[in-house]
Amino acid sequence: MVEPTSSPTGYRLLLPSDWVQVPLRQGEPEEAVRSIVTSAFTRIPADVPRDKLTPLRLELERRLRAAVADARKAKALEMYLPIRLSGETNLGASIIVSEALLPTRTDSNGTTTHVSDPAETALQLVSGDRAADMDVSSGEVDGALAVRRERVAPPAADRGAELASRRVDYFVSVPGDPGRWFVAAFSTIGAGDPRDDLADALVEWFDALMTTFRWSWA
Template identity: 50%
Template sequence: MSGEVGQRPAPVGYRLIVPSEWERIPLRSGREEAVRGILDRAFAELARTAPPAKLLPFRREAEKRLLRAASEARASNGIELYIPVRETGGTKLAASFVVSSHRMEREIPSDPLLIAGELASQEADSAVGHDLRTMEVDGALTVRREWAAPADPSRGVETGSRRVDYFMAVPHDTRRWIGVSFSGIGSGDPHDTMADALVEWFDALMETFVWRYA
């Protein structure tokens, strides 16, 4: 057999094994419908024990908060937002993660930590305790960053949070990166045992990440 084998095309997406307690909100289109669907299911369960009229103000507030979170994530190149909507092991998690897509103006530099710095959000500038390291996720060059974000009452954020970001170079595309960014409050202290457990959970989740090809 002769002839050259062409380069494998870039992936068209990804797959993650997300627990059933979590829901996905698409951010490029359909986010309003997704939020309404999530709230329909959640408040249908609550309506079994409380009059719908009393639940309506809480639903409106929940919808406003979810749509605001989705808009903020979309503004940071987010393509999907994942939130826990049911208790996990009897505990209601205060956490979320966002998948984002980034197109760089130049090819990936020799030092991937430079890209991580470019992709990092501005609020990380005031963060405490950065932990930055490189690895591979499904064969892709990846930069993992862990840090603690302080409280920001001006934005309605009353407690600090633990953050973990994975920035992955998309295979066979020298200018595109995918980010998966996790935020968890824990029990109020970003360094408490609950926050540690949330980080361990997210790292285990990222072990299920695989690229999806056409």
């Protein structure tokens, strides 16, 4: 395979129409949140009393704003969220796109430097310290070296996460720029249990989605 002489300027994912992108560095995240909340309530019958809907709507908006704030604090690039309900089940899922911090190595003189070789970075991600129930594997995404990491994260009530969640992260080396890694982080609570059938199905869906990932050049 011919190595690229320049790095890509973006990426593409073939997301279903019921998912929306929330821009975190450019654009208007607040507008996207309002659109998601509005879409989520469009299927509710008109005869449902407003006094019952308003608290639910406000709570959904609060949770989305908190999720966006956390993602922006982590310097994420974009967030993807489902904009309406699936049947009677709220998907309770998200995808956050960001750039990874490079791991470091310390030489015999005690000097710490960033690891710039993608293969060495992937090796550290695969073989480094991790929880016993974390599944890590390596492969390729659109011709680039990639590492897939899956785990179950415990509840974090202080951050508004009352339930445990299933997490799948894809770390993809950026062609032509060994110092950068693209990260797509998927999270779902399933139907309330991160290991239930819905969570399994959504993880399979996310893995299938990542097969549609393509780099784009200007």
